[in-house]
Amino acid sequence: MSALADALPDVRGKLTPDAPLAPLVWFKAGGAAQWLFEPKDVDDLAHFLGTLDPAIPVMALGLGSNMIVRDGGVPGVVIRLGKAFSYANPDGLTLTCGGGTSGILVASTARDAGIAGVEFLRSIPGTVGGFVRMNGGAYGRETCDILVACDVVLRSGERVTLSNAELGYTYRHSTLPEGAIVVSAIFRGHAGDPQVIQAEMDRIAAAREESQPLRSRTGGSTFKNPDGHKAWALIDQAGCRGLRRGDAQVSEKHCNFLLNLGAATSADIEALGEEVRDKVKADSGVTLEWEIQRIGVSLPLPFRGEGRGEGAVSASDYGDVPLSQPSPLKGRGL
Numbered sequence: 001m002s003a004l005a006d007a008l009p010d011v012r013g014k015l016t017p018d019a020p021l022a023p024l025v026w027f028k029a030g031g032a033a034q035w036l037f038e039p040k041d042v043d044d045l046a047h048f049l050g051t052l053d054p055a056i057p058v059m060a061l062g063l064g065s066n067m068i069v070r071d072g073g074v075p076g077v078v079i080r081l082g083k084a085f086s087y088a089n090p091d092g093l094t095l096t097c098g099g100g101t102s103g104i105l106v107a108s109t110a111r112d113a114g115i116a117g118v119e120f121l122r123s124i125p126g127t128v129g130g131f132v133r134m135n136g137g138a139y140g141r142e143t144c145d146i147l148v149a150c151d152v153v154l155r156s157g158e159r160v161t162l163s164n165a166e167l168g169y170t171y172r173h174s175t176l177p178e179g180a181i182v183v184s185a186i187f188r189g190h191a192g193d194p195q196v197i198q199a200e201m202d203r204i205a206a207a208r209e210e211s212q213p214l215r216s217r218t219g220g221s222t223f224k225n226p227d228g229h230k231a232w233a234l235i236d237q238a239g240c241r242g243l244r245r246g247d248a249q250v251s252e253k254h255c256n257f258l259l260n261l262g263a264a265t266s267a268d269i270e271a272l273g274e275e276v277r278d279k280v281k282a283d284s285g286v287t288l289e290w291e292i293q294r295i296g297v298s299l300p301l302p303f304r305g306e307g308r309g310e311g312a313v314s315a316s317d318y319g320d321v322p323l324s325q326p327s328p329l330k331g332r333g334l
Contacts, residue, residue: 007052007053007056008035008052008077009047009048009051009052011037011039011040011044011047011048012039012040012041012044013037013038013039013040013041013044013045013048013082014036014037014038015035015036015037016033016035016036016037016038017034017035018032018033018034019032019033019035019036019078020032021033021036021061021064021069021073021074021078022069024061024064024080025061025064025065025067025068025069025219026063026064026065026067026125026217026218026219026220027067027068027069027217027218027219027260027264027266027269028217028260029068029069029071029217029260029264029265029266029268029269030068030069030070030071030073030266030296031069031070031071031072031073031074031266031296031297032073032074033073033074033077033078034073034074034075034076034077035076035077035078036077036078036079036080037077037078037079037080038079038080038081038082039079039081039082039084040084041084042085042151042153042159042183045079045153045181045183046153046157046158046159047157048157049153049154049155049156049157049179049181050156050157050158051157052077052157054155054156056076056077057075057076057077057179058076058077058078058079058155058179058181059074059076059077059078059079059179059295060078060079060080060081060099060129060130060133060181060182061078061079061080062080062081062100062126062127062129062130063102063125063126063127063130065125065126065219065220066125066126066130066134066219066220066221066291066292066293067219067292067293067294067295068219068266068269068270068292068293068294068295069266069295069296070266070267070270070294070295070296070297070298070299071265071266071267071296071298071299072296072297072298072299072300073296073297074295074296074297075296075297079181080100081098081099081100081127081129081181081183082100083100084098084100085098085099085100085101085183085184086098086100086101086102086105087101088101088105088106088109088110089109090109090110090112090113090115093115093188093189093190093191094115094148094186094187094188094189095109095110095113095115095118095186095187095188095189096184096185096186097128097184097185097186097187098128098183098184099127099128099129099132099181099182099183099184099185100127100128100129101127101128102126102127103121103122103123103124103125103126103127103128103131103136104121104122106118106121106128106187107119107120107121107122107201108122108201110187110189110197111194111197111198111201112194114191114192114193114194114197115189115190115191115192115197116189116190116191116192116193116196116197116200117141117145117146117188117189117190117192118146118187118189119197119200119201119204120137120138120139120140120141120204121136122201122204122205123138123139123204123205123207123208124136124137124138125220128182128184128185129181129182129183131143131185132147132150132167132174132176132182132185133174133176133182134172134173134174135169135170135171135172135173135174136172137172138204139204139207142169142171143169144164144167144169146187146188146189147164147167147185147186147187147188148163148164148185148186148187148188149161149162149163149164149185149186150162150167150182150184150185150186151182151183151184151185152176152177152180152181152182152183153180153181153183154177154179154180155177155178155179155180162176171224171225172224172291211253211254212253212254212257213251213253213254213257213259216251216257216259216260217259217260217261217262218251218257218258218259218260219257219258219269219292220257220291220292221256221257221291221292222256222257222258222273222276222290222291222292223235223256223273223276223277223288223289223290223291223292224288224289224290224291226286226287226288226289229284229286230256231255231256231288232254232255232256233255234280234283234284234286234288235250235255235256235276235280235288236255237280237283237284238276238279238280238282238283238284239279239283240255240275240276240279240280241255243272243275243276243279244261244272245264245268245271245272245275246263246264246265246268247260247261247262247263247264247268248260248261248264248268248269248271248272249261249272250272250276258272258273258292267298267299270294273290273292276288
């Protein structure tokens with residue numbers, strides 16, 4: 001840790017070593033970030049990334065709603081955008097929003113400005129940076145339907161503006177470069193009556209409350225909807241409703257949500273997800289793809305076989321560190 005501390009750039013924001021991430025994610029489980037960086041502003045972030053050793057991995061953390069942080073923690077630097085990146089400024093039918101802005105603030109600001117078409121962001125528990133990277137969507141709408149462009153700080157510290165077309169959007173995926181941080185985005189809607197917009201937001205909120213376990217420790221939608229199918233229906237059909245592994249459970253209210261009933265580790269939650277995938281594959285022949293990001297490293301193998309890590313999983317497509325590889329920081333005195 002001291003070797004890495006000596007290699008970190010001077011910053012005006014806040015750098016915290018060995019920072020617990022469980023309190024910052026919705027599952028309330030998982031290990032610590034080797035370092036947590038909360039930049040003061042865009043200049044601070046660009047300077048930090050531009051002078052940080054390229055071998056040190058970085059990743060962005062929003063509201064932590066769609067994420068499993070593995071129990072071994074996250075090597076390198078986790079970047080969390082604070083108040084300086086939380087704003088939504090309307091101009092005509094567009095909104096310029098900071099990368100750390102919640103979907104609720106974006107939707108509410110749009111309503112007040114008479115901008116319709118972004119109500120669906122009210123239903124996604126995340127931030128603008130996550131919406132842009134993952135093409136977040138709900139209720140028939142996706143980020144790619146409203147995004148004009150976004151400002152990004154690349155891992156090199158370079159600042160670039162990327163258009164909607166340059167992000168290569170597909171279902172819950174973009175081609176945003178690994179290690180890039182979305183610092184702002186411009187969304188475009190259409191003219192609407194604030195009362196009608198509010199009514200639509202109320203409808204969406206009621207639908208979520210009725211169908212999803214919103215007051216639980218959960219990570220939101222666990223698996224992507226396969227072509228021609230609903231993930232929850234396949235999970236239910238495979239007999240997984242209410243399935244448990246320790247304190248990790250498949251929600252009885254919505255089968256595509258996993259829950260931490262209290263003392264579940266991230267290994268419990270992820271292994272339960274893999275068990276669900278296996279059962280769905282055996283029942284329907286469909287392979288479910290994870291929608292939840294799984295980041296960090298698992299605990300050492302000796303912990304397996306004790307109800308804490310059966311069913312080893314491979315790294316996902318979100319920059320996870322596979323168990324078969326050493327930490328990117330090996331050799332740095334850590």
